[in-house]
Amino acid sequence: MxxxxxxxxxxxxxxxxxxxxxxxxxxxxxxxxxxxxxxxxxxxxxxxxxxxxxxxxxxxxxxxxxxxxxxxxxxxxxxxxSTVLLKCYPVMMSAFMGLIFLLSLRDEHNLIERFAVAGGKQPPAQASGYLQKLCIAWGCLLLLNSAVAAWTVWFASLAVWTLYNGLLSYLLMAGFIVIELVYRNYYKKKHNIVDE
Known part of the structure; x- marks a missing residue:
């Protein structure tokens, strides 16, 4: 179509x-x-x-x-x-996405569960608590990232702002993803969760 x-x-x-x-x-x-x-x-x-x-x-x-x-x-x-707003874009996006993760906890299905369904997987019932904690972790990580990005806007040089927002923040997210994937495999084995 x-x-x-x-x-x-x-x-x-x-x-x-x-x-x-x-x-x-x-x-x-x-x-x-x-x-x-x-x-x-x-x-x-x-x-x-x-x-x-x-x-x-x-x-x-x-x-x-x-x-x-x-x-x-x-x-x-x-x-x-505004040059300040120009540099605040990563701050705004990270804070906004962090809030979306946390606010989705009030919905019937949080954002992580919706991502799983959109990817064609139906999360098993026993993973619900894990997915809720993962959603909280992502929300907090993104808000923390936003706070550090805001610090680079107001108190750091343009070079430091670029280094953090153009490289270090992405490495932080990638590191979190790797840690989560390792822990997810451990969690699935511990609770006998089998992918459908």
Whole structure:
């Protein structure tokens, strides 16, 4: 079923959005003196809209919420042409995602469970407590990351801001994922959980 986006472009857009997201701190570092912040705001706004287009008919409520938050943030950055807001994008995204993880605990199915279902797996009932704790851990990790990123905005040099937000924060997340995968295998063996 067509989503109105050519197939080749539809495959390319998620990669482009991911690359721009990963490169954002370095783009800022290399161009902060040459390019006005409102151009970065415009880039973020375009990326948010492309992300929504890529989701196509599979758009979830979370896709709309994330797009709306980025659109508002980007629009304010464009209007204020603010270097501080330019550097606050990683702070805002990390804090926002952390809150989404924690607020999802009040729903019937938390965000981790929804990710599992979206990936085609139905989590077993005995994993519910584990998934809830994992959701709390992700929420807290993202809020901690946001706090450190905020510190780099206000108290660190542009080079330190770039290093943390462009490399160290990703290594922190990757390290957490590795630790969680190792622990998940241990947990599944301990509780005799077999993947369906």
């Amino acid at each position: 067509s989503t109105g986006v050519p197939r080749g472009l539809k495959d390319l857009l998620p990669i482009l959005v991911l690359l721009v997201t990963l490169a954002y701190p370095f783009l800022v570092y290399l161009n902060i003196d040459a390019i006005a912040p409102y151009w970065f705001g415009a880039l973020l706004l375009v990326m948010a809209l492309l992300r929504l287009i890529v989701a196509g008919k599979k758009r979830q409520r979370s896709d709309w919420i994330i797009t709306a938050v980025i659109a508002v943030f980007s629009s304010v950055m464009i209007l204020l042409d």
